[in-house]
Amino acid sequence: MSPPAAPSDASPRREPAAEADWFEVANRLFFRLYQCSNLLHKNGTRHMGDFGATTQQWAVLGALARPLVATKGMSVKDLIEFLLLSRQNLTAVLDRLEARAWVERVKDPEDGRSRLIRLTEDGNRTWQAMRGPIEAFYNQALSPLTEAEQVVLVQLLDRLKGGLNVV
Amino acid sequence: MSPPAAPSDASPRREPAAEADWFEVANRLFFRLYQCSNLLHKNGTRHMGDFGATTQQWAVLGALARPLVATKGMSVKDLIEFLLLSRQNLTAVLDRLEARAWVERVKDPEDGRSRLIRLTEDGNRTWQAMRGPIEAFYNQALSPLTEAEQVVLVQLLDRLKGGLNVV
DNA sequence: AAATATATATCAATATATTGATATAAGCAA
DNA sequence: TTGCTTATATCAATATATTGATATATATTT
Numbered sequence: 001m002s003p004p005a006a007p008s009d010a011s012p013r014r015e016p017a018a019e020a021d022w023f024e025v026a027n028r029l030f031f032r033l034y035q036c037s038n039l040l041h042k043n044g045t046r047h048m049g050d051f052g053a054t055t056q057q058w059a060v061l062g063a064l065a066r067p068l069v070a071t072k073g074m075s076v077k078d079l080i081e082f083l084l085l086s087r088q089n090l091t092a093v094l095d096r097l098e099a100r101a102w103v104e105r106v107k108d109p110e111d112g113r114s115r116l117i118r119l120t121e122d123g124n125r126t127w128q129a130m131r132g133p134i135e136a137f138y139n140q141a142l143s144p145l146t147e148a149e150q151v152v153l154v155q156l157l158d159r160l161k162g163g164l165n166v167v
Numbered sequence: 168m169s170p171p172a173a174p175s176d177a178s179p180r181r182e183p184a185a186e187a188d189w190f191e192v193a194n195r196l197f198f199r200l201y202q203c204s205n206l207l208h209k210n211g212t213r214h215m216g217d218f219g220a221t222t223q224q225w226a227v228l229g230a231l232a233r234p235l236v237a238t239k240g241m242s243v244k245d246l247i248e249f250l251l252l253s254r255q256n257l258t259a260v261l262d263r264l265e266a267r268a269w270v271e272r273v274k275d276p277e278d279g280r281s282r283l284i285r286l287t288e289d290g291n292r293t294w295q296a297m298r299g300p301i302e303a304f305y306n307q308a309l310s311p312l313t314e315a316e317q318v319v320l321v322q323l324l325d326r327l328k329g330g331l332n333v334v
Numbered sequence: 335a336a337a338t339a340t341a342t343a344t345c346a347a348t349a350t351a352t353t354g355a356t357a358t359a360a361g362c363a364a
Numbered sequence: 365t366t367g368c369t370t371a372t373a374t375c376a377a378t379a380t381a382t383t384g385a386t387a388t389a390t391a392t393t394t
Binding site: 011012022023025026027028029030031032033034035036037038039040042043044055059062083084085135136138139140141142143144145147149150151152153154156157158159160161162163164165166 | 178179189190192193194195196197198199200201202203204205206207209210211222226229250251252301302303305306307308309310311312314316317318319320321323324325326327328329330331332333
Protein backbone atom coordinates (compact mmCIF):
# COMPACT_ATOMS: atom_id res chain seq x y z
CA MET A 1 0.00 0.00 0.00
CA SER A 2 2.72 2.46 0.93
CA PRO A 3 5.16 3.57 -1.77
CA PRO A 4 8.69 2.12 -1.71
CA ALA A 5 11.02 4.12 0.49
CA ALA A 6 13.34 6.47 -1.32
CA PRO A 7 17.05 6.23 -0.44
CA SER A 8 16.89 9.52 1.47
CA ASP A 9 13.66 8.63 3.32
CA ALA A 10 13.76 9.99 6.88
CA SER A 11 12.68 6.58 8.25
CA PRO A 12 14.07 3.80 6.08
CA ARG A 13 12.73 0.28 6.57
CA ARG A 14 15.22 -2.09 8.16
CA GLU A 15 15.16 -5.65 9.44
CA PRO A 16 15.01 -5.70 13.27
CA ALA A 17 18.63 -6.85 13.63
CA ALA A 18 19.88 -4.26 11.13
CA GLU A 19 17.77 -1.64 12.89
CA ALA A 20 19.46 -2.36 16.21
CA ASP A 21 22.91 -2.27 14.59
CA TRP A 22 22.12 0.98 12.84
CA PHE A 23 20.86 2.59 16.04
CA GLU A 24 24.12 1.71 17.79
CA VAL A 25 26.07 3.43 15.01
CA ALA A 26 23.81 6.49 15.02
CA ASN A 27 23.91 6.73 18.80
CA ARG A 28 27.68 6.54 18.84
CA LEU A 29 27.90 9.11 16.04
CA PHE A 30 25.90 11.73 17.90
CA PHE A 31 27.63 10.98 21.17
CA ARG A 32 31.01 11.52 19.51
CA LEU A 33 29.68 14.77 18.07
CA TYR A 34 28.54 15.76 21.56
CA GLN A 35 31.96 14.93 23.04
CA CYS A 36 33.87 16.73 20.26
CA SER A 37 31.67 19.77 20.75
CA ASN A 38 32.36 19.83 24.49
CA LEU A 39 36.10 19.54 23.83
CA LEU A 40 36.05 22.15 21.06
CA HIS A 41 34.53 24.78 23.34
CA LYS A 42 36.55 23.83 26.41
CA ASN A 43 39.99 23.48 24.83
CA GLY A 44 39.39 26.02 22.08
CA THR A 45 38.63 28.68 24.68
CA ARG A 46 41.75 27.62 26.63
CA HIS A 47 43.88 28.14 23.53
CA MET A 48 42.50 31.68 23.28
CA GLY A 49 43.71 32.32 26.83
CA ASP A 50 45.94 35.26 25.91
CA PHE A 51 42.99 37.10 24.39
CA GLY A 52 40.34 36.18 26.93
CA ALA A 53 38.10 35.26 23.99
CA THR A 54 35.68 32.34 23.82
CA THR A 55 35.01 30.01 20.90
CA GLN A 56 31.77 31.89 20.19
CA GLN A 57 33.57 35.24 20.01
CA TRP A 58 36.18 33.56 17.84
CA ALA A 59 33.41 32.29 15.53
CA VAL A 60 31.91 35.78 15.18
CA LEU A 61 35.27 37.42 14.50
CA GLY A 62 36.08 34.71 11.96
CA ALA A 63 32.77 35.28 10.18
CA LEU A 64 33.34 39.03 10.00
CA ALA A 65 37.00 38.74 8.93
CA ARG A 66 36.20 36.87 5.71
CA PRO A 67 37.45 38.76 2.65
CA LEU A 68 34.06 39.50 1.10
CA VAL A 69 32.62 40.59 4.45
CA ALA A 70 35.41 42.60 6.09
CA THR A 71 34.72 45.94 4.35
CA LYS A 72 30.94 45.88 4.21
CA GLY A 73 30.08 43.98 7.39
CA MET A 74 27.22 41.54 8.00
CA SER A 75 23.67 42.05 9.19
CA VAL A 76 22.56 40.41 12.42
CA LYS A 77 20.10 38.36 10.39
CA ASP A 78 22.84 36.94 8.18
CA LEU A 79 25.08 36.26 11.16
CA ILE A 80 22.26 34.29 12.80
CA GLU A 81 21.82 32.14 9.71
CA PHE A 82 25.55 31.64 9.39
CA LEU A 83 26.32 30.81 13.03
CA LEU A 84 23.02 29.02 13.66
CA LEU A 85 22.21 30.50 17.03
CA SER A 86 19.37 32.57 18.41
CA ARG A 87 19.03 36.32 17.96
CA GLN A 88 18.90 36.97 21.69
CA ASN A 89 22.05 34.98 22.22
CA LEU A 90 23.94 36.62 19.38
CA THR A 91 22.92 40.08 20.63
CA ALA A 92 24.58 39.32 23.96
CA VAL A 93 27.77 38.06 22.29
CA LEU A 94 27.85 41.16 20.07
CA ASP A 95 27.34 43.39 23.12
CA ARG A 96 30.42 41.88 24.74
CA LEU A 97 32.43 42.19 21.51
CA GLU A 98 31.31 45.81 21.13
CA ALA A 99 32.26 46.54 24.74
CA ARG A 100 35.78 45.34 23.92
CA ALA A 101 35.72 47.52 20.78
CA TRP A 102 36.36 44.53 18.53
CA VAL A 103 33.17 45.06 16.49
CA GLU A 104 30.91 48.01 15.74
CA ARG A 105 27.27 48.35 14.68
CA VAL A 106 26.75 50.74 11.77
CA LYS A 107 23.56 51.67 9.94
CA ASP A 108 23.05 49.88 6.66
CA PRO A 109 22.90 52.62 3.99
CA GLU A 110 20.68 50.36 1.86
CA ASP A 111 18.14 49.48 4.56
CA GLY A 112 17.37 51.78 7.45
CA ARG A 113 16.05 48.91 9.57
CA SER A 114 19.25 46.91 9.27
CA ARG A 115 22.52 47.45 11.09
CA LEU A 116 25.76 46.04 9.77
CA ILE A 117 28.19 44.41 12.17
CA ARG A 118 31.78 45.15 11.26
CA LEU A 119 35.21 44.39 12.64
CA THR A 120 36.95 47.47 14.03
CA GLU A 121 40.64 48.03 13.29
CA ASP A 122 41.36 46.76 16.77
CA GLY A 123 39.14 43.75 16.15
CA ASN A 124 40.97 42.97 12.94
CA ARG A 125 44.36 43.26 14.64
CA THR A 126 43.14 40.92 17.38
CA TRP A 127 41.83 38.45 14.82
CA GLN A 128 45.16 38.40 12.97
CA ALA A 129 46.97 37.83 16.27
CA MET A 130 44.63 34.95 17.07
CA ARG A 131 45.53 33.10 13.88
CA GLY A 132 48.72 31.64 15.38
CA PRO A 133 47.07 30.04 18.44
CA ILE A 134 44.16 28.89 16.27
CA GLU A 135 46.49 27.20 13.82
CA ALA A 136 48.33 25.50 16.69
CA PHE A 137 45.00 24.31 18.07
CA TYR A 138 43.92 22.97 14.67
CA ASN A 139 47.25 21.18 14.20
CA GLN A 140 46.98 19.47 17.55
CA ALA A 141 43.33 18.52 17.20
CA LEU A 142 43.77 17.19 13.65
CA SER A 143 47.03 15.34 14.29
CA PRO A 144 45.30 11.90 14.33
CA LEU A 145 43.87 12.54 10.84
CA THR A 146 45.60 12.63 7.45
CA GLU A 147 44.87 15.64 5.26
CA ALA A 148 42.78 13.42 2.98
CA GLU A 149 40.73 12.28 5.96
CA GLN A 150 40.23 15.87 7.01
CA VAL A 151 38.71 16.63 3.61
CA VAL A 152 36.37 13.63 3.91
CA LEU A 153 35.35 14.70 7.43
CA VAL A 154 34.47 18.18 6.19
CA GLN A 155 32.26 16.70 3.47
CA LEU A 156 30.48 14.36 5.87
CA LEU A 157 29.92 17.13 8.45
CA ASP A 158 28.57 19.29 5.63
CA ARG A 159 25.95 16.68 4.82
CA LEU A 160 25.19 16.04 8.49
CA LYS A 161 24.59 19.76 8.92
CA GLY A 162 22.08 19.57 6.08
CA GLY A 163 20.19 16.76 7.79
CA LEU A 164 20.27 18.53 11.16
CA ASN A 165 19.16 21.87 9.74
CA VAL A 166 15.64 20.84 8.75
CA VAL A 167 13.30 23.38 10.30
CA MET B 168 69.41 20.25 13.89
CA SER B 169 65.80 19.42 14.60
CA PRO B 170 64.65 15.83 14.05
CA PRO B 171 62.51 15.05 10.99
CA ALA B 172 58.82 15.56 11.69
CA ALA B 173 56.83 12.38 12.39
CA PRO B 174 53.58 11.92 10.43
CA SER B 175 51.52 12.71 13.53
CA ASP B 176 53.57 15.77 14.49
CA ALA B 177 51.35 18.48 15.93
CA SER B 178 52.84 21.08 13.56
CA PRO B 179 53.78 19.46 10.27
CA ARG B 180 55.94 21.40 7.84
CA ARG B 181 54.08 22.56 4.75
CA GLU B 182 54.86 24.74 1.77
CA PRO B 183 53.23 28.20 2.14
CA ALA B 184 50.58 27.51 -0.52
CA ALA B 185 49.77 24.08 0.94
CA GLU B 186 49.69 25.65 4.40
CA ALA B 187 47.05 28.16 3.29
CA ASP B 188 44.99 25.42 1.62
CA TRP B 189 45.22 23.24 4.69
CA PHE B 190 44.16 26.07 6.98
CA GLU B 191 41.07 26.65 4.86
CA VAL B 192 40.13 22.97 5.21
CA ALA B 193 40.80 22.93 8.96
CA ASN B 194 38.89 26.15 9.48
CA ARG B 195 35.91 24.83 7.56
CA LEU B 196 36.06 21.55 9.46
CA PHE B 197 35.84 23.18 12.87
CA PHE B 198 33.22 25.63 11.73
CA ARG B 199 31.07 22.75 10.47
CA LEU B 200 31.59 21.03 13.82
CA TYR B 201 30.52 24.25 15.55
CA GLN B 202 27.40 24.51 13.37
CA CYS B 203 26.48 20.83 13.81
CA SER B 204 26.89 21.19 17.55
CA ASN B 205 24.59 24.22 17.64
CA LEU B 206 21.99 22.33 15.60
CA LEU B 207 22.34 19.16 17.66
CA HIS B 208 21.53 20.98 20.88
CA LYS B 209 18.83 23.20 19.41
CA ASN B 210 16.93 20.63 17.36
CA GLY B 211 17.72 17.69 19.62
CA THR B 212 16.14 19.50 22.56
CA ARG B 213 13.15 20.36 20.36
CA HIS B 214 12.65 16.68 19.53
CA MET B 215 12.57 15.95 23.27
CA GLY B 216 9.73 18.45 23.61
CA ASP B 217 7.24 15.96 25.07
CA PHE B 218 9.62 15.19 27.91
CA GLY B 219 10.93 18.68 28.58
CA ALA B 220 14.43 17.19 28.54
CA THR B 221 17.55 18.80 27.08
CA THR B 222 20.31 17.13 25.07
CA GLN B 223 22.54 17.16 28.16
CA GLN B 224 19.94 15.37 30.25
CA TRP B 225 19.46 12.95 27.37
CA ALA B 226 23.24 12.32 27.30
CA VAL B 227 23.30 11.57 31.04
CA LEU B 228 20.29 9.24 30.87
CA GLY B 229 21.84 7.47 27.87
CA ALA B 230 25.11 6.99 29.72
CA LEU B 231 23.33 5.53 32.76
CA ALA B 232 21.02 3.30 30.70
CA ARG B 233 23.84 1.30 29.12
CA PRO B 234 23.54 -2.43 29.94
CA LEU B 235 26.70 -2.72 32.02
CA VAL B 236 25.90 0.45 33.97
CA ALA B 237 22.16 0.27 34.61
CA THR B 238 22.27 -1.96 37.70
CA LYS B 239 25.40 -0.64 39.40
CA GLY B 240 25.33 3.02 38.41
CA MET B 241 28.23 5.32 37.62
CA SER B 242 30.36 7.55 39.82
CA VAL B 243 30.36 11.29 39.17
CA LYS B 244 34.05 11.02 38.33
CA ASP B 245 33.40 8.45 35.60
CA LEU B 246 30.47 10.44 34.25
CA ILE B 247 32.70 13.51 33.98
CA GLU B 248 35.31 11.57 31.99
CA PHE B 249 32.63 10.05 29.78
CA LEU B 250 30.65 13.19 29.04
CA LEU B 251 33.67 15.51 29.06
CA LEU B 252 32.21 18.35 31.05
CA SER B 253 33.09 20.03 34.33
CA ARG B 254 32.18 18.67 37.75
CA GLN B 255 30.31 21.82 38.74
CA ASN B 256 28.26 21.70 35.57
CA LEU B 257 27.45 18.01 35.88
CA THR B 258 26.40 18.50 39.51
CA ALA B 259 23.81 21.03 38.38
CA VAL B 260 22.49 18.72 35.64
CA LEU B 261 22.29 15.83 38.12
CA ASP B 262 20.46 18.07 40.61
CA ARG B 263 17.79 18.77 37.99
CA LEU B 264 17.55 15.11 37.04
CA GLU B 265 17.29 14.13 40.70
CA ALA B 266 14.57 16.75 41.25
CA ARG B 267 12.57 15.05 38.48
CA ALA B 268 13.26 11.68 40.14
CA TRP B 269 14.91 10.33 36.99
CA VAL B 270 18.22 9.56 38.74
CA GLU B 271 19.27 8.92 42.34
CA ARG B 272 22.57 9.24 44.21
CA VAL B 273 23.43 6.18 46.31
CA LYS B 274 26.50 5.52 48.43
CA ASP B 275 29.11 3.33 46.79
CA PRO B 276 29.47 0.24 49.06
CA GLU B 277 33.07 -0.13 47.88
CA ASP B 278 34.19 3.47 48.51
CA GLY B 279 32.58 5.64 51.16
CA ARG B 280 33.74 8.83 49.39
CA SER B 281 32.04 7.93 46.15
CA ARG B 282 28.38 8.14 45.28
CA LEU B 283 26.90 6.16 42.43
CA ILE B 284 24.45 7.82 40.08
CA ARG B 285 21.70 5.44 38.99
CA LEU B 286 18.59 5.60 36.85
CA THR B 287 15.41 5.29 38.89
CA GLU B 288 12.57 3.10 37.62
CA ASP B 289 10.87 6.26 36.47
CA GLY B 290 14.05 7.43 34.80
CA ASN B 291 14.37 4.13 32.96
CA ARG B 292 10.75 4.28 31.80
CA THR B 293 11.34 7.83 30.56
CA TRP B 294 14.49 6.79 28.75
CA GLN B 295 12.69 3.93 27.01
CA ALA B 296 9.91 6.31 25.97
CA MET B 297 12.49 8.74 24.60
CA ARG B 298 13.93 6.12 22.25
CA GLY B 299 11.22 6.69 19.63
CA PRO B 300 11.73 10.45 19.25
CA ILE B 301 15.52 9.95 19.40
CA GLU B 302 15.38 7.42 16.58
CA ALA B 303 13.22 9.77 14.52
CA PHE B 304 15.70 12.56 15.12
CA TYR B 305 18.64 10.35 14.14
CA ASN B 306 16.85 9.22 10.98
CA GLN B 307 16.15 12.76 9.90
CA ALA B 308 19.61 14.10 10.71
CA LEU B 309 21.40 11.20 9.02
CA SER B 310 19.18 11.06 5.94
CA PRO B 311 21.83 12.74 3.71
CA LEU B 312 24.36 10.00 4.61
CA THR B 313 24.50 6.36 3.59
CA GLU B 314 24.99 3.82 6.36
CA ALA B 315 28.55 3.24 5.16
CA GLU B 316 29.24 6.96 5.38
CA GLN B 317 27.81 7.04 8.88
CA VAL B 318 30.32 4.38 9.93
CA VAL B 319 33.17 6.40 8.41
CA LEU B 320 31.98 9.55 10.14
CA VAL B 321 31.96 7.79 13.52
CA GLN B 322 35.54 6.65 12.96
CA LEU B 323 36.74 10.11 11.96
CA LEU B 324 34.96 11.78 14.89
CA ASP B 325 36.55 9.19 17.16
CA ARG B 326 39.99 10.21 15.99
CA LEU B 327 39.15 13.90 16.13
CA LYS B 328 38.04 13.43 19.72
CA GLY B 329 41.44 11.90 20.45
CA GLY B 330 43.22 14.93 19.02
CA LEU B 331 40.95 17.37 20.85
CA ASN B 332 41.23 15.56 24.16
CA VAL B 333 44.91 16.30 24.81
CA VAL B 334 45.13 17.81 28.27
C1' DA C 335 48.12 8.70 64.62
C1' DA C 336 49.16 12.20 61.31
C1' DA C 337 49.68 13.81 56.77
C1' DT C 338 48.25 13.41 52.20
C1' DA C 339 45.28 12.32 48.49
C1' DT C 340 40.71 11.48 46.62
C1' DA C 341 35.53 12.20 45.80
C1' DT C 342 31.99 15.02 46.16
C1' DA C 343 29.70 19.23 47.04
C1' DT C 344 29.00 24.23 47.27
C1' DC C 345 29.43 29.26 46.27
C1' DA C 346 30.50 32.87 43.12
C1' DA C 347 31.46 35.13 38.76
C1' DT C 348 31.01 35.09 33.94
C1' DA C 349 29.55 33.57 29.27
C1' DT C 350 26.74 30.82 26.46
C1' DA C 351 22.26 29.04 24.96
C1' DT C 352 17.11 28.46 24.46
C1' DT C 353 12.05 30.15 24.33
C1' DG C 354 8.52 33.60 24.73
C1' DA C 355 6.71 38.24 25.04
C1' DT C 356 7.10 43.02 24.04
C1' DA C 357 8.84 47.35 21.87
C1' DT C 358 10.55 50.40 18.23
C1' DA C 359 11.76 51.82 13.84
C1' DA C 360 11.76 51.46 8.98
C1' DG C 361 10.36 49.46 4.45
C1' DC C 362 6.53 48.30 1.63
C1' DA C 363 1.99 47.55 -0.16
C1' DA C 364 -3.02 48.26 -0.51
C1' DT D 365 -2.29 57.14 4.95
C1' DT D 366 -3.20 52.81 6.92
C1' DG D 367 -1.72 48.44 7.69
C1' DC D 368 1.51 44.59 7.22
C1' DT D 369 6.02 42.88 7.31
C1' DT D 370 10.80 43.03 8.49
C1' DA D 371 15.01 44.04 11.43
C1' DT D 372 16.61 44.86 15.62
C1' DA D 373 16.46 45.27 20.48
C1' DT D 374 15.05 44.27 25.24
C1' DC D 375 13.29 41.77 29.38
C1' DA D 376 12.55 37.54 31.75
C1' DA D 377 12.97 32.69 32.90
C1' DT D 378 15.59 28.60 32.61
C1' DA D 379 19.49 25.48 31.54
C1' DT D 380 24.06 24.87 30.12
C1' DA D 381 29.05 25.71 30.51
C1' DT D 382 33.65 27.38 32.31
C1' DT D 383 37.11 28.69 36.14
C1' DG D 384 38.49 29.33 40.88
C1' DA D 385 38.05 28.92 45.83
C1' DT D 386 36.43 26.47 49.76
C1' DA D 387 34.46 22.65 52.63
C1' DT D 388 33.69 17.90 54.22
C1' DA D 389 34.16 13.13 54.43
C1' DT D 390 36.64 9.08 53.42
C1' DA D 391 40.73 6.47 51.89
C1' DT D 392 45.55 5.77 51.77
C1' DT D 393 50.18 6.36 52.97
C1' DT D 394 53.80 7.43 56.09
